Each structure stands twice: as C-alpha cells, then as structure tokens.
Amino acid sequence: MRRLLLIVAVALMAFAEPAAAPDRPLPDPAQEARAQALFRDIRCVVCQHESIADSPAGIAADMRRLVRDEVAAGRSDSEIEAGLVRRYGDYVLFRPPFNAGTLMLWLGPFLVVLVAGGVLLTTLRRRPAEAAPLTAAEEAALEKRLAERPDLDASSPHDHP
Template identity: 50%
Template structure:
C-alpha cells in the first residue's frame, strides 16, 4: 500500500497574509540602508543652530577631494572633516556663504564645488561626459553599419569552392547522370 504524500499545512513559514508585511519591512530596511550616512561628528556641530544650518548647506555644495563624488557633509575622509571644520571656522568668523565659497575656491579651485560654474576653465568638466557619450554612440553606429554591410556582402557573394571541390564538381558535370 502506497502512502499518500503529506498535505501541506495552510500555515507555512510565510503565509499569504504575512507576505505584504515582510515585503514592507524589507523595503523599509533597504531605504534605511540607502540613505546617505552623514559624517558630521558631534564635536564639529556649532552651538548656534542658524550657523550650523548654514554650515550644513555649504558642506552639501562642496566636493570631498578624496571621494570626489560625495559632498564633504557625507564623507568620512579626514580631508572632508578638515574642510567641514574650515567652513565652520569661517562662518564663526563672520564670513558670508559666498565669502566661504570664494575662499575655498581660491584655495582648492573650482573642482571643490560639486556644481562648478560654467566658464571657459571648467568647460571640460561640463562637456566631458556628453562628449564621451557622443563618441561612444558614434563608434557603435559606425561598427553596426560596417557589420551590416559585411553581412550583406557575405549574403550576396556565393561561397568559394576549394580546388578539390571545383575538380569534383567539374567531374560530376562532365559525367553523364545516372538516374536515382
């Protein structure tokens, strides 16, 4: 006598009712992990909330020279910390936001800004990405056209026979054909 397979219970590890809750928890966890980690340390924070807000706004506009694609507000590199402290020192000394930015640009160049101004000396920074994309697109277009022409030429050209195949073909043509 054969035993019938066990019937799965309605209460599995993840029931259909629990699945949306688990999915929601996973989405929340992913969003929490994706948020930027702010690297401002407690000893860097200014006592005046208005000045601290100005410092945070400025540090979001400044590039970490080590990380290069992060603001100094998000970077935990030692140079980013030094730049955050420098921004706070300048604000505490009474500099305006523009004066702080001008000071840092004079010291480090336009590259310190996450959004450098569109000028002749920053033209390469602004145009490099579109130029590389356009060059890549033109290269792909040229390659696909050459490949298409080669495929058409190969389709229109009859295959070449080797010397042995040509001799055998000539022999078959010369012989009278036998039926079947």
C-alpha cells in the same frame, strides 16, 4: 629610571600628532544648518569621494571649522565656496562651476555619447548588404557549371590519418 621614563614620555608627546579639536556646532541653529548644508556640497580633498560632512580626515575637520568660522563671520555661501576654491581649486566643490577649466567635466559625458553613437552609426552603415537572389538565367548558368565539374569527395583531406 624615573628620569629616563619622563624623558621618553616627553619625547613621545613632542612627536605625537596633536589630536584634532572636536567639531563644535555654532550656537545659532540657523547658522549651523547653513554650515551643515555647505558641508554636504564640499568635497574632502583627502578622501575625494566624501563630503567634509562625512569625512573623518583631519583636513575635513579643519575645513568644517573654517566653514563655520566664515558662516559666523557673516559671509555668504558663494563667498565661502569661492574662498575654498581659491585655496583648493574647483575640485573641492561637488558641483563645480561651468568654466574653461571644467569644460571637459561638464561636456565630457555628452561627447562620449556622441562619439559612441557616431561609431555605432558608422559600423551599422558599413555592414555588407544582403546579396540579391539569383535570376533564372544565373541559376541555369550555375547549374550548368556545377554539372561540368568532376564529382568531389565530400570528406575533408584533414579527416584522413
């Protein structure tokens, strides 16, 4: 029985997901502060709405470890960001660069405002103009025509059962 329990325990450990190594800050406080600043500018590729500083995802921990390794190796912030962009694409940055791939991301809000303004302006221009008041001659002609008509019942034909 013990042997069976040992085999089951070993099998479970073999298939279990390894625990993520805890975040270990860099020994140099200046480097750690730089790494922390980068963490806030880098998007978690799993959570997508959180920075890797705030994300509990395993990939975010891996990305934090990678950033710390790069900072410790003496790479600049732009080199570190460029490496992450090569690996994960422009989406990994909360402030992606202005290029052909991100053109709609940067200009899209302005285009939406311009299109909405154009539609609003067109709609307002197409509104019918108010009718001009009748002249005295038109008023007289209208009175004459109304006088010639037979007296109409004011009730609606749908009112009667």
